[in-house]
Amino acid sequence: MRPAERRAMVARELGGRHDGVVRRQDLYDLGLTYDQVQAEIDAGRWHLVGRRSVSLVGPVLDAKAQRRVATWEVGAGAVLDGVTSLVEAGLTSWQESVIHVSVAKGTRVRPRPGVRIHHQRRMGRTLGTEPPRTAPEVATLRAAAWAVSDRQALTVLAMPVQQGLVSPQRLLEEWETTQRHRRRALLQEAVPLVCDGAQALSELDFARACRRHGLPAPSRQEVRHTAQGRIYLDVYFEDYGVHAELNGAHHYLKLAPVADARRRNDRALEGDISLEIPALGLLLDEAAFMEQVKRALWQRGWRPRSA
Known part of the structure; x- marks a missing residue:
C-alpha cells in the first residue's frame, strides 16, 4: 500500500472516531509499523502530541x-x-x-x-x-x-x-x-x-436569620388564590406587605422561572414588595440579602425598636 493510500485508510478508519487524534497502538492495530508512523510524523503530515498520541489534523488540538x-x-x-x-x-x-x-x-x-x-x-x-x-x-x-x-x-x-x-x-x-x-x-x-430546593431552607431558618439581623419575624406562610390557582408564599410580612420567595435550584430549571415571574408579578399587582432570595445566595451572602429585606420593610414603615 502506498503512503497516500495508507493515510487515506487511517483517516477513514480512525480519523473521525477520536476528533482527529489517535493512539499509536490504534495505528499499529490497523497494520502500520513503527517506521511507517514515524515517517508520517517526520514529514510533518502527522504530529506527535504525547508519548502515546498522534494528531492527524495538526499540532494544535481543540479542547x-x-x-x-x-x-x-x-x-x-x-x-x-x-x-x-x-x-x-x-x-x-x-x-x-x-x-x-x-x-x-x-x-x-x-x-x-x-x-x-x-x-x-x-x-x-x-x-x-x-x-x-x-x-x-x-x-x-x-x-x-x-x-x-x-x-x-x-x-x-x-x-x-x-x-x-x-x-x-x-x-x-x-x-x-x-x-x-x-x-x-x-x-x-x-x-x-440544591437537591431539595426551598424546602431545605425552612421558614424557621429564615426567621432565625431575621433575628440575627434585628428584623421582625415573618407573620406566617400565606395561601393566596391567583390566576395560577392556589399558591403558597414562602415568607410574608403581613403587617408591611413584604413577600420573599426562598428559591432552591429547582426554581431555575426549564419553565420554573416563568411561573416564578408570574407569581412575583401577581404580588406586585396586589401592592406587595416581592423579593427573590436564592437559597444558595442566602447561604453565601446572608448579610446582603437580609439588608434587602430590611430596606423593603423600612420602605413599608417598619422601624427597629431602638430607632
Whole structure:
C-alpha cells in the first residue's frame, strides 16, 4: 500500500472516531509499523502530541481532543473528573484553564502540561464513555472541592442540577456516602438546598436569620388564590406587605422561572414588595440579602425598636 493510500485508510478508519487524534497502538492495530508512523510524523503530515498520541489534523488540538489525549497520556485507568468531566457531559457557561483527571491512588502517572492529576482512594462511579469520565454526581462534588473559592464551589454545585446533567436524588445520595470533602461544612448546608430546593431552607431558618439581623419575624406562610390557582408564599410580612420567595435550584430549571415571574408579578399587582432570595445566595451572602429585606420593610414603615 502506498503512503497516500495508507493515510487515506487511517483517516477513514480512525480519523473521525477520536476528533482527529489517535493512539499509536490504534495505528499499529490497523497494520502500520513503527517506521511507517514515524515517517508520517517526520514529514510533518502527522504530529506527535504525547508519548502515546498522534494528531492527524495538526499540532494544535481543540479542547475536546485535549481532554481525550489527557486520559490516554496520564496513566492507566485515568478518567476526566471534576468540572472537566461535567464539561465533557455538556455543562455550558463554564471556562476552566486546566484539565482535571483522576487516577486510582498508587497509579504510576506521567505529568502533562495543562493537566491536573488527582489521586483517589475511592474512584466513585465512572462511565465507560470515550473519553472515560466520572459520573456527574461524583464530578459535581469534586468540582466543588477543587474550586478556587466558596462562591465558585456553590456555583459549580448548582449548575449541573440546573442544566439537568445530574439528578438531585443522585447528587444527594453521593453526598451522603462521601466521607471526606475539603468543603464539608459548606456543602453540608448547600447540597440539601440544591437537591431539595426551598424546602431545605425552612421558614424557621429564615426567621432565625431575621433575628440575627434585628428584623421582625415573618407573620406566617400565606395561601393566596391567583390566576395560577392556589399558591403558597414562602415568607410574608403581613403587617408591611413584604413577600420573599426562598428559591432552591429547582426554581431555575426549564419553565420554573416563568411561573416564578408570574407569581412575583401577581404580588406586585396586589401592592406587595416581592423579593427573590436564592437559597444558595442566602447561604453565601446572608448579610446582603437580609439588608434587602430590611430596606423593603423600612420602605413599608417598619422601624427597629431602638430607632
